[in-house]
Amino acid sequence: xxxxxxxxxxxxxxxxxxxxxxxxxxxxxxxxxxxxxxxxxxxxxxxxxxxxxxxxxxxxxxxxxxxxxxxxxxxxxxxxxxxxxxxxxxxxxxxxxxxxxxxxxxxxxxxxxxxxx
Amino acid sequence: xxxxxxxxxxxxxxxxxxxxxxxxxxxxxxxxxxxxxxxxxxxxxxxxxxxxxxxxxxxxxxxxxxxxxxxxxxxxxxxxxxxxxxxxxxxxxxxxxxxxxxxxxxxxx
Numbered sequence: 001x002x003x004x005x006x007x008x009x010x011x012x013x014x015x016x017x018x019x020x021x022x023x024x025x026x027x028x029x030x031x032x033x034x035x036x037x038x039x040x041x042x043x044x045x046x047x048x049x050x051x052x053x054x055x056x057x058x059x060x061x062x063x064x065x066x067x068x069x070x071x072x073x074x075x076x077x078x079x080x081x082x083x084x085x086x087x088x089x090x091x092x093x094x095x096x097x098x099x100x101x102x103x104x105x106x107x108x109x110x111x112x113x114x115x116x117x
Numbered sequence: 118x119x120x121x122x123x124x125x126x127x128x129x130x131x132x133x134x135x136x137x138x139x140x141x142x143x144x145x146x147x148x149x150x151x152x153x154x155x156x157x158x159x160x161x162x163x164x165x166x167x168x169x170x171x172x173x174x175x176x177x178x179x180x181x182x183x184x185x186x187x188x189x190x191x192x193x194x195x196x197x198x199x200x201x202x203x204x205x206x207x208x209x210x211x212x213x214x215x216x217x218x219x220x221x222x223x224x225x226x
Contacts, residue, residue, distance in 0.1 A: 034213075043218045046214070046215075059213075108160050108161070
């Protein structure tokens, strides 16, 4: 149980285009979903926290207009990288929690590798 | 400044050797977690330690939580090539899960 999927697993796009990444909880309802970014050989850095039906909370330094997060249902959150640039190339990982206070019980997705040319 | 300091950053050892990875902080955590991540995949939870002084074993892996709940260690006995990966410690701080910088382990056969 507690499986989280991400789609796509990898994507290559041209600079200036937008890319949408989906995060789904397959067998449970996720009240809260988290989006992380990970650069090569580095740790996970939290980008934003999203609760179903409300606006996402972004970490300091993360542009909310560039990284659009939508958590429209209890099983789906999306991250859209708008006007992507090569510096946005990274590994994006989502996680899901069953309640707003279960920050230490997060189920992680397999990640999405974004390469911007 | 990292809230959770991990050391070493990189470790390359021969199969069969033992190793210890450390996770230290000046802050007290209600719990700490250890994850293992392979290239191109998401992190996988190995263990959560909750009680100060707690020791948990997972086959050849031994996890310890410091008495003051500010530090933790991961000890691997007789490392195998399959142990290769990025090891991350993490703890809840405020309303988010924060990760250490990670330890890249490479076990050579």
